Structure formats: C-alpha cells, structure tokens
Amino acid sequence: MPTRREILNRAFAAAGATLAPRIVPIAPASARRLAPVPGGTFDSGVASGPGFLRRQTLWTRIHGLERDGLVNWELARDPAFAKVVAHGRTTARRAADDTAQVAVERRVIAPGEPHFYRFHTQSANSPVGRFVACRPPDSREPVRIAVWSCQAYEEGFYNAHRGMAAEDVDLVLCLGDYIYERAVKPGVRPDHTGANHDGDVQTLDDYRAKYRLYRADADLQAMHAAHSQLAFWDSHDVEPSPTTGDRDQYGAARRVTHEVRLRNGMQAFLENMPQPAPRTNRDRMYRTVRLGALADLIVTDEQRYHDPYPCSQSIPPSPCEPALDPKRTYLGATQKAWLKRELEHSPARWKLFAGGTMMMSLDLTRGAPFNTGQWDGYVAERRELGEFLLTKRIRDVVRLSGDIHTFFAGQVTTTGRSDGIPALTEFIGGSISSNGIPEGFRDRLGGDPALIAAITEQVKLVNPHIAYTEQRHRGYCIVEARADELIVDFRAPETVLTPGARMVTLQRFRVPRGEPRIELI
Ligand SMILES: [Fe+2]
Numbered sequence: 001m002p003t004r005r006e007i008l009n010r011a012f013a014a015a016g017a018t019l020a021p022r023i024v025p026i027a028p029a030s031a032r033r034l035a036p037v038p039g040g041t042f043d044s045g046v047a048s049g050p051g052f053l054r055r056q057t058l059w060t061r062i063h064g065l066e067r068d069g070l071v072n073w074e075l076a077r078d079p080a081f082a083k084v085v086a087h088g089r090t091t092a093r094r095a096a097d098d099t100a101q102v103a104v105e106r107r108v109i110a111p112g113e114p115h116f117y118r119f120h121t122q123s124a125n126s127p128v129g130r131f132v133a134c135r136p137p138d139s140r141e142p143v144r145i146a147v148w149s150c151q152a153y154e155e156g157f158y159n160a161h162r163g164m165a166a167e168d169v170d171l172v173l174c175l176g177d178y179i180y181e182r183a184v185k186p187g188v189r190p191d192h193t194g195a196n197h198d199g200d201v202q203t204l205d206d207y208r209a210k211y212r213l214y215r216a217d218a219d220l221q222a223m224h225a226a227h228s229q230l231a232f233w234d235s236h237d238v239e240p241s242p243t244t245g246d247r248d249q250y251g252a253a254r255r256v257t258h259e260v261r262l263r264n265g266m267q268a269f270l271e272n273m274p275q276p277a278p279r280t281n282r283d284r285m286y287r288t289v290r291l292g293a294l295a296d297l298i299v300t301d302e303q304r305y306h307d308p309y310p311c312s313q314s315i316p317p318s319p320c321e322p323a324l325d326p327k328r329t330y331l332g333a334t335q336k337a338w339l340k341r342e343l344e345h346s347p348a349r350w351k352l353f354a355g356g357t358m359m360m361s362l363d364l365t366r367g368a369p370f371n372t373g374q375w376d377g378y379v380a381e382r383r384e385l386g387e388f389l390l391t392k393r394i395r396d397v398v399r400l401s402g403d404i405h406t407f408f409a410g411q412v413t414t415t416g417r418s419d420g421i422p423a424l425t426e427f428i429g430g431s432i433s434s435n436g437i438p439e440g441f442r443d444r445l446g447g448d449p450a451l452i453a454a455i456t457e458q459v460k461l462v463n464p465h466i467a468y469t470e471q472r473h474r475g476y477c478i479v480e481a482r483a484d485e486l487i488v489d490f491r492a493p494e495t496v497l498t499p500g501a502r503m504v505t506l507q508r509f510r511v512p513r514g515e516p517r518i519e520l521i
Helices: 004-018 159-165 204-215 218-226 258-272 333-345 379-391 437-445 449-462
Strands: 046-048 055-061 069-076 084-093 099-105 114-120 129-132 143-148 171-174 229-231 287-290 295-299 350-357 363-365 397-402 407-413 422-429 466-470 476-481 485-493 503-512
Touching (some): 046 218, 055 069, 129 218, 143 295, 143 397, 159 218, 159 485, 204 218, 204 258, 350 476, 397 476, 407 485, 407 503, 422 476, 437 449
Parallel strands (some): 143 171, 171 229, 350 397, 397 422
Antiparallel strands (some): 069 114, 084 099, 114 129, 143 476, 407 422, 407 466, 476 485, 485 503
C-alpha cells in the first residue's frame, strides 16, 4: 500500500513531463516601484533550503534579467497546484547574480509533508520544485537524509544526483566542494570558466560563472528540484589558508588577493544556496538542525577555524610529529565548546555529527597518515572529543563526512586507530564525481593498475578500525535514523565517465542503538 508521500512523489516525477503550469499575471507594483520581470528563462532550475528556523527558503535565477524586478511564486500541497497554500512576489536582484529568493513562513507549511513550488515571470514559468517540510520536534517517524560532497564538474557526470533525486529523503546534506575553483585536465567535459577560460576562478564574476555552469546540469537541477538541501563549504568552495608568493596552491597566478578571493567564494556560495545565514555572524556555518525526536544534525565548519595543516603530504607518507602537538586545534575554541554543548544536550536518539573531513585515521603505512589535512593532523583534539563522549556517556553519535572522495565506514576511536577506545562510528559517502584515491595515485605514480590494487589492499590492511572501504565508485550515502538502529546505504552509479549510468547499492550497514559498532548487512 503506497503511502500518501509515495503517491505525491510519483505524481511529482510524472509532473515534469506532463504539467504545463499556467502563467500567473503579475499585478503592477507601484508601491514597491519595481516592475514585474517581463521574460527571461529559468536555466538554473529551482532549489529550496532546509526548513529549520521559522522559514522555508525557495530559490531561482532569472537568466536574461536586465534590471531588478518582481517574480511571482506559488506554494502548493500537490504537484498540479490545485491546492495552493501560499503565493506572493519576490525580487530578482542583479546584485545577487539575478537570483530571487523567498522565505515562506512556516505557519503555512504542514510539518513532515511534501510541498511543491514554482516561480513565474510575465512570460515564463520555472520548473516545479518539491521539498519535505521539517518534522515536528516530537516526531518518532524514521528520518532519512542523503549526504554528499565533491562534484568536480569536469571529472564526471552527475549520475549520482539523478539517483539522489529519486530517493525518498527528508533532507539532502552537502558537506562541501559544491564547486571546484579550478579544473583538472583532461576531464570528461569542459569547464572554460574564469578569466583564462581554464576553470581557474578568482574574481566574483568568475565564481558566479562557475555556479552557473554547475547549475546548468540537468541531473543537479533534478536533485535540487526534488529535495531541500543544507550545504556547507569546504576547501574548494572558499579558498583555504593563503599561500606565500603570487601563486595559489595549484600554481595558478593570483589575479586577486587571498582575502578578496575568499570573500568572492563566500558571496557566490551564499547567492546560490537558499539557506538563511545567521543574523549576527553571516560566515558562521556550524549549526544544529533538529529532524524530529530521532535525529539531530549537528554540523561543524572544518574549513575556517583550524591551525595550519601540519607536514606536507608525500608518497609514501611518514609519521607527522607536529600533528601530535596538544595545542593544535581543528575546530577552534568557540566552535569546539559549542559542539560539546550540542552533543551533551541533544535530546535526539541519534546525534548525526557531520563535518567536512574524515575523522578516522587513514594510514598508508602503520602510524603514517595519508592526509594530515583532515583529523589526522589534529590528533589531540580528536582524542579530546572521543574522551568527552566516553566520559559523559554520550552514545549514538554517528559521524558523517566527506572530502576524500572515497567510501569508508568504521569506528572513530580515541587514537583514531584500532589501539584506541571506540567512541563513535563514521560513514564517508564517496564523492559525486571528483576523482578518488586510486585516481590520485594514478596521476602521481603513472597509472599501474596492479600498483593501485596493491595500495587499496594496503589501506585495508593497516587500518583495521575501518570496517569497509570502496575505492572504485563515486556516489553518496543515505542515512535512516530509526528508534533502535541506524541504517546506512552507500549508493553509487556504475560509472561517472558517461551520463545515464544505473545506480547500485554498494553496501548496507546497521548501527545498533547504544554501541559505536558497525554491522555490514
Ligand atoms: Fe573534494
């Protein structure tokens, strides 16, 4: 027996092909001095942000916008818009790269239910978007989220987004690298953005062109149209610590200073992500999203507050002494204190502790971390958090992270390795399209498949705290928080090198309530 939500989802899937929404004429707006937008197109699709706080934010961009103007929006409980529950006008702004956002008040939204929305100019209609409203705080229904990161445009097709669009989830969480500020060559499709037409973006116009390129992708548009999304930035969305000299970390000549580039990246990110920024500190990304009684989503910013990465990465790596310095911080003192409070006082069954980078150790030879630009570079702080959870008896904490473009699942211990005490579990859902660890070795070591296979086996061998790793596929993970267990699926397209690939489930996991332990099922 299909649920009401499933019936609506099917109707939404069919609507894309069959519904021709009527054009709603916009009344003259003399009081606001702005005229209705006469035409334009909706080539970037539509999107919605997470429905926490008191509002649900809807987003679109008017391509061909010549001056600020008004666009109509509608919100309905059905994909045919027979039951419109709210409508109004909002402004498409040239200063915000021709985007229009509207914050719909929650009082017109039914908690936990799907809703549908669309925009109109005087002569054009947007595609129909959908979102599931936040569940009420006392909801004990299982809650499902999709988690993804890393979608280098030129490195693969967005087959995973097409798969995610078809998932039945309450929310999508993006853990960063929504864009890449450079492009690698050769890729499977071209990225000619930036002043030099080589994918290297630095000015605000460059960054805006990058977002327009990514958002033109039909599979990414389908994901945004199907789900609301909460997004966080990582090191490719906003430039990390400044480099010395006049070149960036990829060797590109600087056309603007690091500070200007950082601001440009932030502004373009916020223009394109329909999610409310905090009133007092617009750069603050870390926050908690309550998903009903069973899950709190506690998300940290692991990009902006850390001490410099220790040791340079080399192949083969060697032990990194500076990473052990007890004074080093990854989260920064303020964010760390906030995180501890959130974890200790969360009323939810499952504490989904999400952040940009891998928390478990990842050694290439025993005791020699592969990447000190993640928690392996901040050993004391990882121990502090693990011991905090154990001392306070805070159970059912599940880490969700990304950045490394590879699927991993395992236990985070106080040392990061199997000689520590397990404090929480961790799931890392690959990447949408960005190259993974084997591709990185291929670039550095000349592409010997036997060598790649040997390195993969070595990773498994020297990291026994990692219960599962899959290095060939890209993809995402689906997390379902139930009353007595947490279920995680690693999902992947068969390839990202050609469009339209079939989706497969690589592995399903179960975390029993009360123990930081992973079962492969
Ligand atoms: Fe990435």
